[in-house]
Amino acid sequence: LEADLTAAVAAAQDVAALEAVRVAALGKSGSISELLKTLGAMSPDERRERGPAINGLRDRIGGAIASRKAALEAAELDAKLASERVDLTLPPPPERRGAVHPTMQVLDEMIAIFAEMGFGLAEGPDIEDDFHNFTALNFPPKHPAREMHDTFWLPEDERGERKVLRTHTSPVQVRVMQKLNEKLPAWIANGQEPPIRVIVPGRTYRSDSDATHTPMFHQMEGLVIGKDIHMGHLKWTVDTFISRFFETPSVETRFRPHHFPFTEPSAELDVRCDRSGGDVKIGQGDDWMEVVGCGMVHPNILRTCGLDPDVWQGFAFGFGIDRLGMLKYGMPDLRDMFSADVRWLEHYGFSA
Ligand code: PHE
Numbered sequence: 001l002e003a004d005l006t007a008a009v010a011a012a013q014d015v016a017a018l019e020a021v022r023v024a025a026l027g028k029s030g031s032i033s034e035l036l037k038t039l040g041a042m043s044p045d046e047r048r049e050r051g052p053a054i055n056g057l058r059d060r061i062g063g064a065i066a067s068r069k070a071a072l073e074a075a076e077l078d079a080k081l082a083s084e085r086v087d088l089t090l091p092p093p094p095e096r097r098g099a100v101h102p103t104m105q106v107l108d109e110m111i112a113i114f115a116e117m118g119f120g121l122a123e124g125p126d127i128e129d130d131f132h133n134f135t136a137l138n139f140p141p142k143h144p145a146r147e148m149h150d151t152f153w154l155p156e157d158e159r160g161e162r163k164v165l166r167t168h169t170s171p172v173q174v175r176v177m178q179k180l181n182e183k184l185p186a187w188i189a190n191g192q193e194p195p196i197r198v199i200v201p202g203r204t205y206r207s208d209s210d211a212t213h214t215p216m217f218h219q220m221e222g223l224v225i226g227k228d229i230h231m232g233h234l235k236w237t238v239d240t241f242i243s244r245f246f247e248t249p250s251v252e253t254r255f256r257p258h259h260f261p262f263t264e265p266s267a268e269l270d271v272r273c274d275r276s277g278g279d280v281k282i283g284q285g286d287d288w289m290e291v292v293g294c295g296m297v298h299p300n301i302l303r304t305c306g307l308d309p310d311v312w313q314g315f316a317f318g319f320g321i322d323r324l325g326m327l328k329y330g331m332p333d334l335r336d337m338f339s340a341d342v343r344w345l346e347h348y349g350f351s352a
Contacts, residue, residue, distance in 0.1 A: 014076070035054050117197070127166070136174040145261060150207040167205065169219040181307055196224070198223050239253055246283065262298050269291055
């Protein structure tokens with residue numbers, strides 16, 4: 001029996017096989033356990049003779065199993081270590097870096113240019129009331145122009161008022177002029193007369209979606225209010241901005257008469273570009289792309305804000321920030337800007 005068991009222990013190739021051998025020998029009805037049970041039925045003399053032999057057998061087999069188990073476990077650990085070794089010669093996985101979204105890049109560029117021209121920043125709420133978004137801007141009540149903006153209306157509140165997601169940044173013109181009117185006496189007493197010059201960047205919303213429209217987009221409003229402000233100031237400001245933004249003096253622009261309820265006269269400014277290829281090339285080709293709506297602040301708006309149009313004049317403009325980015329950096333589709341596709345951002349994003 002001892003020779004058989006010793007051979008079985010040596011033949012066990014893993015911990016599980018060895019455990020089977022242990023159960024067969026030392027388990028409840030194992031071969032050695034059965035031998036141990038026979039000791040009870042023996043006479044004292046017989047037991048004195050056979051006892052040490054059987055107990056010795058149990059101890060030797062038990063010891064052989066324990067040392068075989070240690071050896072098998074060590075071998076298993078070695079195999080595991082060998083198979084899981086870290087290969088330090090492999091190249092590391094590429095590091096993912098964040099990038100500045102083109103809209104934010106363009107916004108920074110625009111702010112820098114306008115800051116140099118003496119413009120400060122103003123902001124207003126994304127959720128506007130009808131008064132600031134439309135009424136104060138000379139949109140007549142129930143006028144179809146309110147629908148022209150593809151307005152997102154919010155549900156009526158307790159007072160029966162329907163707020164809107166602002167369709168443009170122009171409502172901030174009203175907020176700035178109201179504040180100007182409020183502060184004017186103190187400013188004049190302080191010897192701080194306008195002009196005021198502000199730009200207003202922000203998110204704007206219209207229910208519209210195609211290659212050059214997204215339901216959420218970014219505009220930058222500009223507003224200058226002072227005495228003796230005229231169309232020439234507007235044209236110089238916008239032209240100067242365009243040539244600095246596109247980093248070339250030769251970008252051709254054209255002012256085209258237009259209509260906005262809150263400016264008179266109104267114009268749109270187009271930039272010469274080539275749209276025949278996949279993307280848009282600035283300053284060449286036979287296409288024109290509209291980049292800014294602008295005009296002289298309508299006397300009604302000044303009056304609504306408490307400013308006397310015989311004393312104060314101003315001009316205003318509104319750029320599409322994302323659209324300027326498309327033009328400058330050659331993106332074919334505005335919708336990609338907000339699709340949150342990391343591959344797009346890796347391609348068009350800017351390093352911080
Ligand atoms: N708010 C106008 C628009 O969204 C643009 C504009 C701004 C026009 C300021 C004139 C003056 O189309």
